[in-house]
Amino acid sequence: MNISDKTRVKWNMKSRWILYLMLVPAFVVTILFSYIPMYGIVIGFQDFNPAFGFIGSPWVGLKWFRFVFNMRDFSSIFWNTFNIAVLKMIGKQVVSLLFALAINEMRIKSMKRSIQTFTYMPHFFSWVVVGGIFIDVLSTDGMINQTLGLFGVAPIFFLGSNTWFQPTMVITEIWKGFGWGSILYLAAISGVNPELYECAYLEGAGRFRRMWYVTLPGIRTTVILLMVLNLSGILDAGFEQILNFYNPSVYATGDIIDTFVYRMGLQQAQYSLATAVSIFKSAIGLVLIVISRRIAYVVADYRIF
Numbered sequence: 001m002n003i004s005d006k007t008r009v010k011w012n013m014k015s016r017w018i019l020y021l022m023l024v025p026a027f028v029v030t031i032l033f034s035y036i037p038m039y040g041i042v043i044g045f046q047d048f049n050p051a052f053g054f055i056g057s058p059w060v061g062l063k064w065f066r067f068v069f070n071m072r073d074f075s076s077i078f079w080n081t082f083n084i085a086v087l088k089m090i091g092k093q094v095v096s097l098l099f100a101l102a103i104n105e106m107r108i109k110s111m112k113r114s115i116q117t118f119t120y121m122p123h124f125f126s127w128v129v130v131g132g133i134f135i136d137v138l139s140t141d142g143m144i145n146q147t148l149g150l151f152g153v154a155p156i157f158f159l160g161s162n163t164w165f166q167p168t169m170v171i172t173e174i175w176k177g178f179g180w181g182s183i184l185y186l187a188a189i190s191g192v193n194p195e196l197y198e199c200a201y202l203e204g205a206g207r208f209r210r211m212w213y214v215t216l217p218g219i220r221t222t223v224i225l226l227m228v229l230n231l232s233g234i235l236d237a238g239f240e241q242i243l244n245f246y247n248p249s250v251y252a253t254g255d256i257i258d259t260f261v262y263r264m265g266l267q268q269a270q271y272s273l274a275t276a277v278s279i280f281k282s283a284i285g286l287v288l289i290v291i292s293r294r295i296a297y298v299v300a301d302y303r304i305f
Contacts, residue, residue, distance in 0.1 A: 044275035064276035073255075074277075080166075081256040084237040087170045089230050095178040097223065100185035101211055119179025131244030134172055135159065159245055162253040169245065169254070173238060184226065185219060192218035224299055231292040235281055257281050 013020060039054070044064055046057040068074055099119070106112040122130065137143050138158040145155040158164045192215060200210045216223075239258035246254040257277060265274030 041275060041279055043271050044279045046272055048272045048275075050271075060272075064272050065280070067273065068276050068280065076252065077255050077257060077260050080253055081235050081237045081258075084166055084169055084242075084256060085234050087166070088173045088238065089234065091170055091174045092177050092181050093223075093227060093230070095174050096181035097185055099178055100182040100189060101215060103182065103186060104189050104215065105207060105211070116179070119182075121179075122176045123180035125176070127238075127240040127244050130172070130176060131241070135245070138168065160247065160249050162250055165246070165250040165254045169238070169241060172245075173241060184222065188219040188222035189215060221299075225296055228292050228296045228299060231295075232285060232289040234288055235284055 042054055043057075045059060045061060046054075047060050047063075048054075048057045103112060103116060106115075139145070140155040140157055144158070149155065156164060158168045196214045196218070197210055200214050205213065235257060237256040237258070239256070239262070242254060242256055242259050243262065246259065258281075261274045261277050264270045264277070
């Protein structure tokens with residue numbers, strides 16, 4: 001941090017001290033429930049026994065990390081997590097952007113608001129509710145397979161096939177989140193100078209040309225910034241969603257790091273193993289956060305303070 005950055009931070013804190021004071025409750029809660037519990041990572045370096053606690057359990061160093069990296073299934077679990085997370089990230093970004101562009105071109109305000117409300121609603125539904133709906137819809141005798149049967153297509157076991165499970169997770173995630181994800185793009189589009197559209201119209205540019213040469217360049221920084229910031233969550237494949245959809249028959253392609261930790265730690269009581277895997281994921285996440293924030297600063301001049 002150079003001198004000008006330090007001066008700017010000091011000026012912000014002096015001139016906006018009330019706003020910083022409002023952060024104190026959130027800061028205290030974060031310390032109590034996020035940072036203090038981090039002491040529990042010592043479990044990953046112990047043969048943890050709840051009867052002995054943190055202090056009494058024997059230390060084993062990197063034993064569990066070596067065990068994890070030598071596991072036959074861990075590489076597939078890692079790549080499952082990576083593939084699902086990346087496909088979700090790209091899919092949601094693209095569909096949200098296209099939807100925002102389409103909504104921006106609508107001229108009937110009542111229809112525009114109705115469509116926006118309808119597409120925002122799934123974001124507020126729990127995956128427990130959404131999962132129950134899609135499990136029925138995607139079953140072998142569900143609505144989707146019944147519709148496919150009208151065209152002579154054999155029933156597809158979407159949630160029990162290793163071929164179809166990952167695409168199903170990606171598509172259902174996009175369906176649930178693209179409406180909510182379009183809000184930032186719509187806000188960015190509203191900030192584009194209207195005179196640019198008028199000039200393009202006078203030059204004979206049609207609707208699609210105005211979208212391509214005015215709207216997209218006008219929100220380019222926002223698009224890049226959101227893509228970069230999403231890199232930090234590249235190993236967050238959606239624990240709640242996967243947990244509600246998957247089953248042992250699709251572990252080969254559906255088991256991700258979070259569900260593996262859940263099974264090992266809570267169901268099989270292998271606390272040290274589960275903690276070691278969580279530490280591994282957190283370390284990668286920390287590196288990605290630092291890299292993404294740096295790229296965001298260079299590309300879009302994004303900074304927290």
